[in-house]
Amino acid sequence: MNLGRCARVSVLSLLLAASGGAYPESAVGASPPAPTAAIDPKASAELTRMADYLRTLQSFVLHAETTKDEMVNHNFKIERSAKMHVTVKRPDRLRADADGDEGARSFFYDGKSFTLYTKSDNYYATTEAPPTILDALEMLLQRYGVELPLLDVVYAAVGGNLGEAILEAGDIGPSRVAGVDCEHLAFRGNKVDWQLWIEKGDKPVPRKMVVTTRAEAAAPQFIAVLTWDVAPTIDDASFAFTPPEGAMRIPFRPLRDQASESRRAQRANK
Numbered sequence: 001m002n003l004g005r006c007a008r009v010s011v012l013s014l015l016l017a018a019s020g021g022a023y024p025e026s027a028v029g030a031s032p033p034a035p036t037a038a039i040d041p042k043a044s045a046e047l048t049r050m051a052d053y054l055r056t057l058q059s060f061v062l063h064a065e066t067t068k069d070e071m072v073n074h075n076f077k078i079e080r081s082a083k084m085h086v087t088v089k090r091p092d093r094l095r096a097d098a099d100g101d102e103g104a105r106s107f108f109y110d111g112k113s114f115t116l117y118t119k120s121d122n123y124y125a126t127t128e129a130p131p132t133i134l135d136a137l138e139m140l141l142q143r144y145g146v147e148l149p150l151l152d153v154v155y156a157a158v159g160g161n162l163g164e165a166i167l168e169a170g171d172i173g174p175s176r177v178a179g180v181d182c183e184h185l186a187f188r189g190n191k192v193d194w195q196l197w198i199e200k201g202d203k204p205v206p207r208k209m210v211v212t213t214r215a216e217a218a219a220p221q222f223i224a225v226l227t228w229d230v231a232p233t234i235d236d237a238s239f240a241f242t243p244p245e246g247a248m249r250i251p252f253r254p255l256r257d258q259a260s261e262s263r264r265a266q267r268a269n270k
Helices: 003-008 041-054 133-144 151-157 255-268
Strands: 059-072 076-089 093-100 103-109 113-118 123-128 168-177 180-188 192-199 206-213 221-229
Touching: 041 151, 041 168, 041 180, 041 192, 059 151, 076 151, 093 133, 133 151, 133 255, 151 206, 168 192, 180 206
Parallel strands: none
Antiparallel strands: 059 076, 059 221, 076 093, 093 103, 103 113, 113 123, 168 180, 180 192, 192 206, 206 221
16 A cells, blocks of 8 residues: 555545545646656655654644545546544544535544544444554455545554555655645656655655546546644544434445445446
8 A cells, every 4th residue: 555556546535435536736836857767765765754754653633635636527627625634543543534525524443443424414334443553444445445534644654655656756856835844756656646745854744745646537636735733632532433313324335245236237237
């Protein structure tokens, strides 16, 4: 799992049937040099520095302002916006909330179970989960195809490897995001291009991420501008889900069941 793979479904989806994602532009000003057809050691070192720092954080709160392209009516692009709020307490607590053009959704993990809740429908689904965030994320993705907001940032913070599928990498140079000095990096995977703006100094957190899905003709994009609290005060009660009044519980559907239903629908339409 890595940033490159996020185009398969959506980096930011909290829906049971994960919705499509997309990703954003180079820094303002003169056109930056394109990454060479190789792994630039400076870019690789910056990515490692970021990942190593994130793994030192026993807890953090991450806020994001996001936009993504949604493709409708034969590749007509419309833009969707959302605000994300992710709280992590290692090794076994995680909560993510998303609120935007596609409604409000929440995701809870308490070390024993995952719950997805969609506020607009008042539906929720719960499943047993492994006892660590990393194992739980991988189970949820592989078994159900569900991804939570800013999955790859959380994945790096809990020990996952972001560099597995990088084909090309370049250090574009200094840049600023919301007044913060950053190093701008660019990467290429098999199907997507992605960029990171990593804060300079002793707290190398990602301040912006941009992913362009090259595998789709219209090259949809996803943009997230990030702010961090790396020393938060966290109440464990925030990771527990209590169904609101009238909420309906629905089952998680494994990917194999979703695939079987899709094949049945295709046969029925022939």
